[in-house]
Amino acid sequence: MTERKGTAVIAIGGNSLIPDKHHPQIEHQWAAVKETSTHIADLVEHGWDTVITHGNGPQVGFILRRAELAMPEVHPVTLDLIGADTQGSIGYMIQQSMDNEFQRRGLYRRAITIVTQVLVDKNDPAFQNPTKPIGGFMTQEEAKTFEEMGWQVVEDAGRGYRRVIASPKPLEIIELNAIKSSVNEGWIVVAVGGGGIPVIRDDEGFLAPAPPAVIDKDRASALLAKDIQADLLVISTAVPKVAINFNKPNQKWLDEVTVSEMKQYMAEGHFAPGSMLPKVEACIDFLEHGGKRAIITDPPNLAKALLGEAGTHIVMD
Numbered sequence: 017m018t019e020r021k022g023t024a025v026i027a028i029g030g031n032s033l034i035p036d037k038h039h040p041q042i043e044h045q046w047a048a049v050k051e052t053s054t055h056i057a058d059l060v061e062h063g064w065d066t067v068i069t070h071g072n073g074p075q076v077g078f079i080l081r082r083a084e085l086a087m088p089e090v091h092p093v094t095l096d097l098i099g100a101d102t103q104g105s106i107g108y109m110i111q112q113s114m115d116n117e118f119q120r121r122g123l124y125r126r127a128i129t130i131v132t133q134v135l136v137d138k139n140d141p142a143f144q145n146p147t148k149p150i151g152g153f154m155t156q157e158e159a160k161t162f163e164e165m166g167w168q169v170v171e172d173a174g175r176g177y178r179r180v181i182a183s184p185k186p187l188e189i190i191e192l193n194a195i196k197s198s199v200n201e202g203w204i205v206v207a208v209g210g211g212g213i214p215v216i217r218d219d220e221g222f223l224a225p226a227p228p229a230v231i232d233k234d235r236a237s238a239l240l241a242k243d244i245q246a247d248l249l250v251i252s253t254a255v256p257k258v259a260i261n262f263n264k265p266n267q268k269w270l271d272e273v274t275v276s277e278m279k280q281y282m283a284e285g286h287f288a289p290g291s292m293l294p295k296v297e298a299c300i301d302f303l304e305h306g307g308k309r310a311i312i313t314d315p316p317n318l319a320k321a322l323l324g325e326a327g328t329h330i331v332m333d
Contacts, residue, residue, distance in 0.1 A: 021063040022247030023199060027237035027298075028052055028070050028315065029253050033106065040074060046109060051315070052252075053113035056204075058319035060118070060125055065199050067244065068110060068127075069237040072102040072210030076230075080151045092165060095150075095181065096213050096225040103131050103209035110206050127204040133190040133223065134212025134231055134239075140184035143227055149178045150230070167228060182229040184214065186236045189243060190223070196244050211236040234298035242305045249302045249310045250321065251295045256314050258296065258328040260286040272329045275300050299330045 034040050035048050060066055079098045083090070107129025114127035146168050153176030154162070159169040167179045189195070189208065198205045211231030215223050234251055241249040257269040260281055273281075278296055287293040292312075299310035313327030321327030 019063050020065065023065045023067070023244060024059060024248040024250060025067045025069065025237055025241040025244070025246045026056060026059070026250045026318070027234055027252060028056075028068065029233075029251075033070065034074050037074075040078070046113075049106075049109045050113045050117075053110065053117050055315045055318040057114065057117040057121060057123070059322060060204060061121060061123060062319070062322065064248070064322075065202075065204075067195065067199060067205045067207055067240065067246070068114075069208045069233060069240065070106055070110065070206070070210070071233045072099070072106060073230075075102045075106065076210065077151060084151070087161075094225065095228045095230075096215070099210050099213040099230075100131055103213070104129065106209055107131075107206040111204075114204055125202065125204055127206060128198055129206040129209075130191050130194055130198065132195075132208045132212045133215045134186045134208065134236055135188040135190060135223075136184035136214050136216060136226055136229065136231065137187060138216040138226070140182065142182035142184040143229070146180045146182040146228075148181050148183050148230060150181050150228075151179050153178055179228075182227065183232055184226070184229055186212065186231050186239050189236075189240055190215065192240075192243050195240070199244065208233075208236050208240050232294050232298075234294045235301070238298035238302040241302050241307060245306065246302075247308050248322075249299060249307055250318065250327075251298065251310070251312045252315050252318065253292070253295060253312060254314060256317050256326060258287075258292060258312050260284075262286070262288075262292075270328045272331060274331055274333045275303055276333050278330055296330075303330060303332050 076098050083093050111127035111129050118125045159177035163169050169177050170180050172178045195205055195207050211233040214226035214229040214231055216226045218224050259267050259269050261267045287296050302310055310330040311321045311327045313321045317326035
């Protein structure tokens with residue numbers, strides 16, 4: 017029996033699901049998920065109890081577009097339900113691919129998906145100033161229809177109108193105990209998909225859907241890793257390592273770097289806000305709340321990264 021190494025939370029990004037934006041069809045998504053699953057299975061085979069989180073941005077966009085095309089024949093669908101839909105569909109793809117990979121390797125492990133709600137503050141400032149665009153461009157007349165449905169719509173640099181939503185801070189993972197119990201029982205758990213379904217508590221303490229919002233997947237993954245006291249947080253992305261001066265002649269890949277060094281690089285503006293910055297921030301947050309190690313790398317290098325042979329390793333000073 018393989019010696020247990022600890023618990024790892026692995027956050028896989030959109031590139032693990034749709035590596036080529038020109039080929040988003042389902043068969044290509046299946047192929048990408050199957051390939052990513054082989055890399056995650058390497059970690060499991062080496063003794064890591066594993067929780068998998070994932071992005072869902074493109075899939076949410078596809079569902080929104082289908083809903084737009086179906087209007088007015090079919091009722092509109094709310095963003096919280098779209099989040100739940102994608103957690104189920106992507107989770108199904110991951111867990112089936114993981115189970116098949118375990119069977120190929122003769123590993124007695126199985127995967128399970130937990131539809132996950134994540135609590136946010138109904139008074140989070142992000143709701144007063146939503147900035148994250150979602151869905152396609154619209155005419156002014158189409159925008160008015162969506163405003164009447166409760167969406168916030170803005171004009172986007174003369175290119176048309178787009179819906180915008182908030183990105184509030186994740187506070188609590190509602191299904192945390194179920195995730196913990198499943199990991200302890202030996203399941204490979206898929207959870208907190210797309211950052212979790214944003215929910216609020218009303219004045220009586222009952223859960224309710226948050227206003228249209230999306231939670232950053234990496235921030236939610238760091239919260240999960242903290243709360244289950246994971247030993248390791250791995251954020252999978254499109255590049256093998258983090259770089260400073262990215263795409264410049266003096267680009268430098270980072271191998272092992274301390275939290276204080278990363279904060280200095282952040283202050284110098286090395287990491288793009290919509291790209292590498294939230295991943296670095298998530299790793300720092302995890303480490304400053306008791307985490308032991310955080311790694312940023314791409315899917316093919318997951319196993320090598322755990323051996324210290326690949327990826328950017330972030331450690332406390």
